[in-house]
Structures are given as C-alpha cells and as structure tokens.
Amino acid sequence: MNKQFSVAIVGATGLVGKTMLAVLHARRFPVSQLVLFAESDGVADTPFGTLPVLALSQANVYRNPCDLALFAVSSEISIAYAQIFATMGTVVIDNSSAWRMDDSVPLVIPEVNPASAFLHNGIVANPNCTTIQILTAVAPLYRKFGIDRMIVSTYQSVSGAGAMGLCELESGIDGFFEKPIKNNLLPKIDSYIDGGYTGEELKIINETHKILSTQIRVSATCVRVPITRCHGASVNLRLRASATLGEVSQALREAPSVTVGDIPTPYDCVGGDGVTVGRLRRDESEANCFNMWIVADNLRKGAATNAVQIAELLIR
Amino acid sequence: MNKQFSVAIVGATGLVGKTMLAVLHARRFPVSQLVLFAESDGVADTPFGTLPVLALSQANVYRNPCDLALFAVSSEISIAYAQIFATMGTVVIDNSSAWRMDDSVPLVIPEVNPASAFLHNGIVANPNCTTIQILTAVAPLYRKFGIDRMIVSTYQSVSGAGAMGLCELESGIDGFFEKPIKNNLLPKIDSYIDGGYTGEELKIINETHKILSTQIRVSATCVRVPITRCHGASVNLRLRASATLGEVSQALREAPSVTVGDIPTPYDCVGGDGVTVGRLRRDESEANCFNMWIVADNLRKGAATNAVQIAELLIR
Numbered sequence: 001m002n003k004q005f006s007v008a009i010v011g012a013t014g015l016v017g018k019t020m021l022a023v024l025h026a027r028r029f030p031v032s033q034l035v036l037f038a039e040s041d042g043v044a045d046t047p048f049g050t051l052p053v054l055a056l057s058q059a060n061v062y063r064n065p066c067d068l069a070l071f072a073v074s075s076e077i078s079i080a081y082a083q084i085f086a087t088m089g090t091v092v093i094d095n096s097s098a099w100r101m102d103d104s105v106p107l108v109i110p111e112v113n114p115a116s117a118f119l120h121n122g123i124v125a126n127p128n129c130t131t132i133q134i135l136t137a138v139a140p141l142y143r144k145f146g147i148d149r150m151i152v153s154t155y156q157s158v159s160g161a162g163a164m165g166l167c168e169l170e171s172g173i174d175g176f177f178e179k180p181i182k183n184n185l186l187p188k189i190d191s192y193i194d195g196g197y198t199g200e201e202l203k204i205i206n207e208t209h210k211i212l213s214t215q216i217r218v219s220a221t222c223v224r225v226p227i228t229r230c231h232g233a234s235v236n237l238r239l240r241a242s243a244t245l246g247e248v249s250q251a252l253r254e255a256p257s258v259t260v261g262d263i264p265t266p267y268d269c270v271g272g273d274g275v276t277v278g279r280l281r282r283d284e285s286e287a288n289c290f291n292m293w294i295v296a297d298n299l300r301k302g303a304a305t306n307a308v309q310i311a312e313l314l315i316r
Numbered sequence: 317m318n319k320q321f322s323v324a325i326v327g328a329t330g331l332v333g334k335t336m337l338a339v340l341h342a343r344r345f346p347v348s349q350l351v352l353f354a355e356s357d358g359v360a361d362t363p364f365g366t367l368p369v370l371a372l373s374q375a376n377v378y379r380n381p382c383d384l385a386l387f388a389v390s391s392e393i394s395i396a397y398a399q400i401f402a403t404m405g406t407v408v409i410d411n412s413s414a415w416r417m418d419d420s421v422p423l424v425i426p427e428v429n430p431a432s433a434f435l436h437n438g439i440v441a442n443p444n445c446t447t448i449q450i451l452t453a454v455a456p457l458y459r460k461f462g463i464d465r466m467i468v469s470t471y472q473s474v475s476g477a478g479a480m481g482l483c484e485l486e487s488g489i490d491g492f493f494e495k496p497i498k499n500n501l502l503p504k505i506d507s508y509i510d511g512g513y514t515g516e517e518l519k520i521i522n523e524t525h526k527i528l529s530t531q532i533r534v535s536a537t538c539v540r541v542p543i544t545r546c547h548g549a550s551v552n553l554r555l556r557a558s559a560t561l562g563e564v565s566q567a568l569r570e571a572p573s574v575t576v577g578d579i580p581t582p583y584d585c586v587g588g589d590g591v592t593v594g595r596l597r598r599d600e601s602e603a604n605c606f607n608m609w610i611v612a613d614n615l616r617k618g619a620a621t622n623a624v625q626i627a628e629l630l631i632r
Contacts, residue, residue: 149601149602150601151467151552151599151601153469153537153550155471155501155539155541178579179579179581179583179584180581180583183543183544183582183583184543184581184582184583185471185541185543185546185548185581185582185611186579186581187548187550187579187580187581187594187595187609188579188595195597195598195600196561196595196596196597196598197597217601217602218601219552219599219600219601219602219605219607221469221550221552221595221607221609223471223548223550223609225471225501225541225542226541226542226543227499227500227501227542228499232501232503232539234469234503234537234539234550236467236535236537236552245512263494263495263502263503263504264503265495265496265500265501265502265503266499266500266501267495267496267499267500268495278503279503279504279512279537280512281511281512281513282511282512283467283535284511284535285465285466285467285533285534285535286465286533286535289535291535291537293503293537293539295501
C-alpha cells in the first residue's frame with residue numbers, strides 16, 4: 001500500500017483554500033486525513049465530503065498533528081502560525097508573501113526549481129501568482145538562451161484579491177478596492193513600497209531573482225482588471241543568445257506545464273493547472289527580443305495547484 | 317462677427333459620430349450649419365437640437381456642400397466618399413485608418429504636429445485612438461530627451477470596436493468579438509498583418525513613425541479588456557538622454573492636454589478631452605528607462621476630440 005499523508009488546510013473556506021481541496025482531490029493526492037482550519041468552527045462541503053472546520057488556534061493545531069499543512073491565509077496569520085506547525089514536524093507550504101524572501105525558506109515552482117524544495121526547515125513558500133505563471137513559461141527560455149531583460153505588464157483578475165475582490169466585482173458595490181473595479185482598470189495592486197513600485201511589482205522582480213538564482217533585469221507594471229479569474233501578462237524578453245522564433249516556440253512547447261496557443265484568454269484557461277503562452281512573436285525593435293502573452297488560472301497554477309505540486313514533490 | 321462653418325458629420329449616429337457632435341457643442345465650434353449623414357434617412361437628437369439625418373449617397377453629398385466633414389465611418393466607406401467631399405472643396409477629417417499612411421495625407425495630433433495639418437490635399441487623418449493618447453504624452457519627452465525605444469501594452473475598452481462591441485459587453489451575448497469579451501481578456505485587436513503582429517499593433521508602430529517623423533523603435537501588444545470606455549496603456553520608455561524622474565515628470569506636466577496623476581483609471585478619465593499619465597517611475601532594470609501608465613477617453617481624445625481639435629486648427 002502506498003503511503004498516505006495527513007493534510008491540514010489552513011484557510012480552508014477561502015477562495016484558495018477551497019481550490020486547494022479541489023486540486024488535492026482532482027490530482028488524487030494520497031490523503032489519509034484532512035484537517036480544515038478557518039476563522040471559526042463550522043462544516044464545509046468539499047470534494048472529500050462534508051468535513052468539520054476547526055477554528056485556528058494553537059490548541060487545535062496541537063490536538064491535530066498533520067504531515068503537511070497547506071496555508072491559504074494572510075501574511076499576518078501565516079507569521080503567527082506557520083512555525084507552530086513546523087515545530088510539530090508538519091511541513092508548511094505557505095501561499096502568503098510572509099516567508100518568500102526569507103533566506104531559510106525555499107521559494108518553489110516545481111517545474112522550475114524543484115530541488116530547492118527539499119532544503120526547507122519546515123516551511124516552503126509558494127510564489128506570487130503572477131511570478132508563478134510568468135516563470136513557468138520563461139524559466140525554460142532562461143535556461144536555454146539566457147535572459148538579459150524582462151518587461152512585464154499584468155492584467156490581474158479580482159480573485160487574486162480574495163473573495164472580497166470577487167464580491168465587489170460581481171455586486172458592483174465599491175469600497176474594497178482603492179477605486180471601483182467594475183468597468184474600470186486599477187493600475188496599482190498592493191501598497192507602494194519603493195521607488196514608486198508596488199508590493200506586487202516588487203514581488204515579480206524579487207521572487208524572479210530568488211527562484212532563478214540570478215539578478216536578471218526585470219521591470220513590472222501590475223494592473224487589476226475587471227475579470228473574475230485568471231491573470232494575463234504581456235511579457236517582453238531580451239534573450240542573451242540569438243534564437244529563431246521557431247527555437248523559442250519549440251523551447252516553450254517542450255516546457256513542463258506550458259501549452260503554446262495563439263490567442264489564449266482567461267475564458268479558455270480557467271480551471272486549468274498549466275500555463276498557456278500565446279501571441280509569441282519577435283519584437284523587431286531590438287535584437288534578440290520577443291513578445292508573448294501568458295495566461296494561467298491564478299487560483300490554480302497561480303496558487304493552489306503550485307502548492308499541491310510542491311506537496312507532491314516532497315512526498316515522492 | 318466671427319466666421320462660421322458648415323460641418324458635415326459622416327457616420328453621425330455611431331459612437332464616435334455622436335461624440336463628435338457632443339464635442340463640437342461643448343467646445344463651441346463656430347458651426348453655421350450641420351449636415352448629418354448615416355446609413356439611412358432619419359432624425360437624431362443632438363446637443364444642437366433634433367436634426368435630420370441623410371442617407372449617405374453621392375447625390376446627398378452634392379446637394380449639401382460643407383466647409384468641413386468629420387468622418388466617423390469604416391475605412392471602406394471613407395475610401396468610397398472622402399474624395400467626393402474633397403473634390404467639392406470640403407476638408408475631410410477622417411477617423412478611419414484608410415488614409416493614415418497615405419503620403420499625401422497628414423496624420424495629426426494637434427498638440428504634437430499641428431503644422432502638418434495645413435499640408436493637406438483635402439483629407440486630414442485622425443490617428444488610431446491608442447496612438448493619440450500615447451503620443452500626446454510621449455511626444456514632449458521625445459522632443460526634450462529623445463526616445464530610443466518604446467514598449468507598449470494596451471488595455472483597450474470595447475467602445476473602441478464601436479456600438480456592437482459595447483452591446484456585446486453589456487448584453488453578454490457573444491459573437492461580435494473573436495472570443496467572448498465579458499469577464500475575459502482578448503489579446504488580439506484587428507487582424508494579423510505581418511510577423512505575428514495585428515493591425516492595431518502595427519498602427520501604433522507605423523503611426524508613431526509618421527507623426528514624429530522618425531523611425532523610433534516601438535513594439536506593441538494590444539489587448540481588449542471588458543470595460544466600456546477609455547483605454548489604458550502601460551508604456552516603457554528608454555530615453556536617449558539621461559533625465560531625472562523630476563525632469564520627466566516636469567516635462568509631462570508642461571505638455572499640452574496632459575495631466576499627471578498617481579493612479580488614473582478609466583473611471584476618472586471618462587468624458588475628458590485630455591490624457592492622464594500616472595504610475596510614473598524609473599525602470600531600474602536599464603539606464604534611462606521609465607515606466608508610465610497612460611489613460612484617455614478613446615471616444616473623445618482618442619477620436620472625436622482630436623478630430624475637432626484638427627478642425628479648430630484648420631479654421632484658425
């Protein structure tokens with residue numbers, strides 16, 4: 001009999017937590033027991049049946065030891081609880097930004113830097129949604145041709161801001177986002193941090209450096225758009241080596257979890273576990289430059305799927 | 317008494333035609349007589365009162381000579397009719413793409429290249445909506461610092477595709493766009509032309525070259541987004557001269573029709589006649605590079621307002 005694992009979902013009733021349950025079930029993760037944590041006690045209908053939900057508290061964590069814990073909570077809650085799980089021997093896979101830039105915490109995209117996952121000290125960080133989808137496509141090009149510079153403009157759905165973001169778009173009742181999002185574009189995601197850049201933009205830059213272990217030159221502009229699910233990214237790459245369009249396309253086609261399409265849209269990609277690249281073409285304005293459009297489901301590959309893939313890697 | 321002018325609006329019942337009437341009225345253009353043309357006879361409620369609408373035909377054009385004709389019709393209709401008006405001595409200001417790249421037709425943004433408007437042979441072309449809003453902001457930087465390269469990603473509203481585009485977004489009934497636009501992003505505007513680029517993308521490149529009279533290096537990715545009105549553009553510029561952030565900001569603030577804001581959105585800019593630039597910051601990934609976000613109302617500055625400004629220039 002194959003080994004099975006007890007798995008905690010911390011933040012089990014949120015958008016990402018629910019998607020983690022769906023992905024664990026769809027990918028037949030070998031679960032012996034599920035422990036669901038949320039803000040308060042209750043029950044949840046899941047693909048594994050109706051399950052009790054426990055209020056997240058130190059006592060409840062101690063009473064329910066697990067092999068793995070998938071965290072889909074805010075940075076604040078992750079900071080308060082991740083090490084409590086870790087000291088019990090549970091391996092935490094955390095979707096918040098709390099631990100991503102911590103030198104003792106690996107930041108992992110299983111298709112890109114799987115080996116680093118095993119260097120954990122109890123916590124493994126899931127990258128930012130846009131970083132995941134961009135690097136899943138771009139890392140194979142980095143390996144094959146080198147990347148000199150990357151300029152990114154994102155088109156990010158409201159579900160990236162959680163259930164409240166989705167609710168604001170669907171209801172049209174403003175107040176959660178800084179400006180209305182229904183019938184609008186919001187060219188600022190997260191707070192300003194440094195040099196006029198937002199947290200979201202710096203995540204793409206800094207997480208790319210950490211995951212690829214290189215100070216590749218990156219600039220990013222992140223924009224929230226009024227769609228419910230999936231993020232798009234318009235990416236301009238300058239390669240180090242010269243490459244034909246066919247060679248770049250071929251490298252993308254051979255990349256794990258990457259599909260090359262023509263005009264992939266969120267509508268086509270919702271519910272998928274991979275990343276789709278379209279509109280691939282030379283940028284004739286400069287040597288060795290290419291434009292592409294990258295779409296993925298931000299709740300799946302951009303969050304839950306990547307976390308479950310890390311879990312799959314760790315139990316192999 | 318100041319001179320007044322007879323003005324024909326060709327395509328008076330479409331989104332841009334109606335906006336031309338609103339802008340003529342709002343800017344107190346000295347109109348002696350308005351002649352409205354559309355597909356068929358009728359009446360139209362306009363800011364100038366209820367007016368007859370004439371079916372566009374050669375006979376109706378001959379019967380109603382005008383000083384100026386503002387065209388808000390397809391390229392096909394423009395090709396069929398613009399020279400009929402021009403041979404009668406009417407100056408045509410055309411919003412289609414039919415004449416833009418014709419060497420004998422000036423392509424004009426009044427804030428950028430006003431002198432060229434007077435070199436017409438009866439037809440003046442209004443640039444593409446995104447070209448207008450980007451160059452209104454960027455041309456002053458080109459003049460002051462030089463531009464070495466410009467990389468653009470657009471976020472374009474459905475009204476750029478006309479009333480049918482608006483109708484599809486508002487009704488949710490698909491079929492007009494190549495893929496659904498409601499709750500979706502469509503990374504292709506116009507047909508493919510060359511090298512994997514769409515007509516819309518090549519317009520930005522080619523029209524920029526013509527308007528600035530320079531082969532400045534440009535690359536563009538154009539994406540339709542599910543908003544009704546205003547286009548956004550994420551623009552990365554590499555200047556030829558070094559400049560501080562303050563100098564670039566100052567040059568934008570001094571530019572005619574440009575407002576510098578922080579996070580301008582379509583919601584803030586709808587109905588406006590200018591262009592708003594926000595999120596201005598250094599791109600630290602390369603020397604002399606800056607990122608900015610440019611928003612304008614595509615039906616006003618991107619179409620009707622620019623056409624009326626050309627008319628104002630010609631009658632001065």
